[in-house]
Amino acid sequence: MIDWVAFGIVAIVTWISAMLIVAAYAFGVRLLAVAKDEGKNTSLSKTGAYACFTVAGLIVAFGVVLIVPQLSEAVLGFSSSH
Amino acid sequence: MDLTLIVVLVIALALFFDFTNGFHDTANAMATPIATGAITPKKAVALAAILNLVGAFLSTEVAKTISGGIINEDPSTGVAIGPAMIFAGLMGAVIWNLLTWLLGLPSSSSHALFGGLVGAAIIGAGVASVNYSVLLSKVLLPAICAPVIAGVSAYLCTKLAYAITKRQNGASPKRGGFRYGQIFSSSLVALSHGTNDAQKTMGIITLTLVASGLQDSGSPVHLWVVAACALAIALGTYTGGWRIIQTMGSGLTDVKPAQGFAAEVSTASAILASSHLGFALSTTQVASGSVIGSGMGRKGGEVRWGTAGRIALGWLFTLPAAAIVGGIAAWIVHFGTPGLIIVTVLGVGAMLTIWFASRKQPHGAETTMSDIDNSGAAVNILTKKQRRAKAKADATQAKLAAANKEADNS
Incomplete structure (x- = not known):
């Protein structure tokens, strides 16, 4: 039968992960723009920006780990494979 | 004809299909970061070639859908259709793919593959040989849902990216920073392409091995099959790239870095999530959904529904059309070895004809544009000036309507 739950999972996972990645990266871009404009506290803004980029990268890495059965078993201790 | 020879033929044709898939889809992932x-x-x-290669090794869920779901199992022989029928279906898919590529029609290589296979199975082994429930839930419904999911995601992400980077005091938002993010988001799209598209070929080869008794049904995909498909798609991606480089700058849609980043992240997320659940979807369709969604998310973005409808119509057409070609091929193959030889000769002849016909066309013709560019044309982004003019016209119209109403009332 049609597994509507699977479609729901795809939709929710796509929306949440994409928005988290884009939000993290966008905050990074904004902080870099702030660092360039305002002069003071540049290093703080820049560090924040790179932290944001790292968060975006970590979300992607987590997603890849979840998908690869061998990796998710090694890193998380379980596999969500069907 | 020897059983092993037909198996070798199917594997060769499947790998060729995989190669054309990579060849065709490089632009989907890499056109935007090159353009910006x-x-x-x-x-x-x-980079795209390497990531396609890596992506192919990540998962085998989609391959399992194809090798163990769509075609019903026969209790006596294992699979209801033989390798010759799979060969006929593949031939249908390859020819339909090349034909749409030559004519510049929007198409999906994945749907061509399923169409060819289903057509060949129905003609070769009867209507009951296809598992329509799996076809519906793992191929047809994802084909509709996934582009919509990706489109909504791209719309929301574009809005979000612009809102977060908007500066209050009129300072420059420096959204060019998204350009570097696009290197990573495009890479992610290439990776997801490998996870979904290379697996379709793995599924076909595994199905053939099961059908000819060389592999137990329900057993996992062999590693050499994974490696061969990964190499074929990577090689295709690399070769296809040179074609894009030669035609760069012709007809690329106006995609801003922030918008492109949002669209690519949405595409990759949707494809990866779907691959994990074994949905065999068309990566081109998902990417098109994202491009349209992100265009709508920009200020002044409006959809040209006529163009979008024409693209969707091309997609709808793919499955039944490839099914007909696959069915005809299966009907000829039905006559045994001579039939098989006829299909092979006709198929290779058709491929060569299409190839030579495509060489005669000038560069920059519609065939060299990626499908994503076609769907990008479905969104019209108004400039600031146009937006103001439109707002003014709307206001005047509203005023006029109000005045008319008053005149009617009095």
């Missing part, structure tokens, strides 16, 4: 100058074409193409 974030990465040099040479590096982009090499």
Whole structure:
């Protein structure tokens, strides 16, 4: 039968992960723009920006780990494979 | 004809299909970062090829859907159709793919593959040989849902990216920073392409091995099959890239870095999530959904529904059309070895004809544009001036309507 739950999972996972990645990266871009404009506290803004980029990268890495059965078993201790 | 020879033929044709798939889809992932100058074409193409290769090794869920779901199992022989029927279906898919590529019609290589296979199975082994429930839930419904999911995601992400980077005091938002992000988001699209599209070929080869008794039904995909498909798609991606580089700058849609980043992240997320659940979807359709969604998310973005409808119509057409070609091929193959030889000769002849016909067309013709560019044309982004003019016209119209109403009332 049609597994509507699977479609729901795809939709929710796509929306949440994409928005988290884009939000993290966008905050990074904004902080870099702030660092360039305002002069003071540049290093703080820049560090924040790179932290944001790292968060975006970590979300992607987590997603890849979840998908690869061998990796998710090694890193998380379980596999969500069907 | 020897059983092993037909198996070798199917594997060769399947790998060729995989190669054309990579060849056709490089542009989907890498056209935008090349266009915005974030990465040099040479590096982009090499990166896309490597990531397709890696992606193919990540998962086998989609391959399992194809090898163990769509075609019903026969209790006595294992699979209801033989390798010759699979060969006929593949031939239908390859020819339909090349034909749409030559004519510049929007198409999906994945749907061509399923169409060819289903058509060949129905003609070769009867209507009951296809598992329509799996076809519906793992191929047809994802084909509709996934582009919509990706489109909504791209719309929301574009809005979000612009809202977060908007500066209050009129300072420059410096959204060019997204250009470097696009290197990573495009890479992610290439990776997801490998996870979904290379697996379709793995599924076909595994199905053939099961059908000819060389592999137990329900057993996992062999590693050499994974490696062969990964190499074929990577090679295709790399070769296809040179074609894009030669035709760069012709007809690329106006995609801003922030918008492109949002669209690519949405595409990759949707494809990866779907691959994990075994949905065999068309990566081109998902990417098109994202491009349209992100265009709508920009200020002044409006959809040209006529163009979008024409693209969707092309997609609808693919499955039944490839099914007919696959069915005809299966009917000829039905006559045994001579039939098989006829299909092979006709098929290779058709491929060569299409190839030579495509060489005669000038560069920059519609065939060299990616499908994503076609769907980008379905969104019209108004400039600031146009937006103001439109708002003014709307206001005047509203005033006029109010005045008319008053005149009617009095």
